[in-house]
Amino acid sequence: MFNQEQGDALSAQDYWNISHAVTRLFAEAPDERPPTDSTLRLLTTRLGWDVGGFWIVNELRMVLECAAFYSPTPDSFKNFETVSRARHFTFGEGLPGSTWKARSVVCFPDVSKEENFPRLSLIRVHKLWISISGFESLGGSQIFSAISTLSRGHSFFGDFARISSPT
DSSP: OOBTTTTBOOOHHHHHHHHHHHHHHHHTOSSSSOOHHHHHHHHHHHHTOSEEEEEEEETTTTEEEEEEEEOSSGGGGHHHHHHHHHOEEOTTOHHHHHHHHHTSOEEESSGGGOSSOTTHHHHHHHTOOEEEEEEEESTTSSOEEEEEEEESSSOOHHHHHHHHSOO
16 A cells, blocks of 8 residues: 555554544534535545545435545546546446445456446546445435545555545
């Protein structure tokens, strides 16, 4: 597990700090809406990911919709952001939908080899190849979300798994 900002492996304390920071974002949210933008920005930046999307289930349409999108270099991924925000995923479709179906962390180590990846052409253009997603219940309610992340470089499956269920 590699942190691009620090240039070394993250410690257990780093993971605890990130998990605690996410918990605080939810606890200190000004209203009942989940703090999607700030949570995604925190995770993407602290873990050195290139792109992140926060997906929430639209219970009326039974699809996942992109509630937030973040990249530390936003101009590099404008097309991918536009398509991600416009695209809805059904149960089991693409990375967000696969995560919704599995209700756990899902990893596509080489996205280019996945048949179930509707945004594949954009992934190739942006040279993003490692993709993971986690699925959680927000605040004990019936609202579920998926956070999907993509990277050009290091494998961050361990990063996501450790934050999703810190020890």
